[in-house]
Amino acid sequence: MHVLVTGAAGMIGRKLAERLGRDGVLNGTAITKLTLTDIVAPKQPAGFSGEVLLPVADLAAYGAAETLLAGRPDVIFHIAGIVSAEAERDFDKGWRVNFDGTRALLEAIRSIGDGYRPKFVFTSSVAVFGGPFPETIGDDFHLTPHTSYGTQKAMCEHMLADYCRRGFLDSVGLRLPAITVRPEPTAKAASAFFSAIIRDPLAGLEAVLPVPDSVLQTHASPRAAVGFLVHAAGLAPEQLGPRINLTMPGVCCTIAEQIEALRRVAGDPAVALIRRETDPMIARIVGGWPHRFDPQRALTLGFTAESSFDEIIRTHIEDELGGSVGRSPARVPVGHGT
């Protein structure tokens, strides 16, 4: 089996490539070839014995998608894209990368035209939703994004569904919730603090919290996000039906609940490193995001995320910190830290 990952130098793409390399199989079939592409060179995944190609490519550039597709990958994970803040700042770039790049890939698949029909897994985002919201966003709530990024993702979802319906590919679109704890700082993202207030205190560093404790958000770990992608690749078209775009599950909690989870896992000293410094602009942006979902279809189809924010923190400690907290005293019971 030949697997293509776009955006393979990004955080999720890299972790997916690592997992595929480590597993060596996908849907019970051995992976013989991995093509990992991005606009900068992706890393070689450790421990993979099959063939690895690491082409540097800009999908929206003329002919780039056709060249990538020449190897006829059986499964395509399309993760490439620029983030919300960048797509908002640079209108042309957002449309070019997030929309035209995806369209070029779909057109390259269609143009092969000899019955080639790969499995195509697309990372969409809960940014496709825009307020006003009901208390809980169900699977049939409409998409009215408030950002160009969300618009581009929503349009790609539609396009993907039509190409799927027409038989050019078998596709699934996954609306990812906030991915927390991100292992590296993402300074430009308004959502950066959701991860920073956990990651940095666990590393003995101060973190700034720019929004009130009451802010609600739905989170899944990077490991869970990779799990969504792998699980999606194994779904049969009959299981999905025509509605191929799915809101993924996650842990819905307030900032206060995130902080209490941090206290349970790493004690008061970690929590003491969170400094409150309100940023009205970030508070306004985050306040406009969707908070809570009822992803019935994804749950029925077997997608799973963490069941508590404590588990999300422990996943981070296992995957990024070698299983134990560095400078902070790990596992100090609630209320007994110093």
Add this chain to the structure above:
Amino acid sequence: MHVLVTGAAGMIGRKLAERLGRDGVLNGTAITKLTLTDIVAPKQPAGFSGEVLLPVADLAAYGAAETLLAGRPDVIFHIAGIVSAEAERDFDKGWRVNFDGTRALLEAIRSIGDGYRPKFVFTSSVAVFGGPFPETIGDDFHLTPHTSYGTQKAMCEHMLADYCRRGFLDSVGLRLPAITVRPEPTAKAASAFFSAIIRDPLAGLEAVLPVPDSVLQTHASPRAAVGFLVHAAGLAPEQLGPRINLTMPGVCCTIAEQIEALRRVAGDPAVALIRRETDPMIARIVGGWPHRFDPQRALTLGFTAESSFDEIIRTHIEDELGGSVGRSPARVPVGHGT
């Protein structure tokens, strides 16, 4: 005021141009110039004293949109597009005309870039909805089209909202229900019979009904559709907010109710001209369409359609048949025809 109408040779475009020409004003401002464009030459509207341009243009062709926009229209009615069946048969043409043509127009507006910000009214369609449906489709039901046409319309809605949010134009997207009674046959459309079973008997001609009497559909007259467009052009951005795409109102009734309305308006002889001849393929296509809507936002914003199917038939008689029915005896009371 300079008004541009795309698709001006089509049924709705022609009727809109006629109304604009007749009214001579839009939103209380005199229309000094009408640019009517289509891929074939539109007709000169009768009785209009201002300047009229009738350029033949393919919006998706390189530079065509820029040329059209050079005259900086104050209001743009974007009606151009190919119909559902054609977009389904010719995948490339559907994407090119319905999607790329719209995008080219939006990009041409944006590229002017000196604060030019026209009012842009777009005709979308209830084909943006795809089953399974709730009994009534509310304003926040998601878009999961089952056709390429519906997909292209849904994507244009999203794109339109983003260009509006970014301040490049002030836009409204109108999801039109079935437009009935269409004055001319539309042989290629699966929906043709909804109009034919009224129009043809009123003209003394036989009409074939290919679906069961129980089929439910929401209808508005061509006159009401033109009314939606004109009303939309008068809405202020503050009235609309960010959710600029609206489901239009209409009369929801079964085929049986359509036929009873025909009987009330034109008597048993007209009804006797309807011949039942089931076409399973048409029945299947029509069965997949959305039937009933609760267009609260449009109603609140002052959009109005007919209040009964009788009124839709009378509108047809007034607008197309000079106010009276030709060969059929008009206004024969129910049950007293021959």
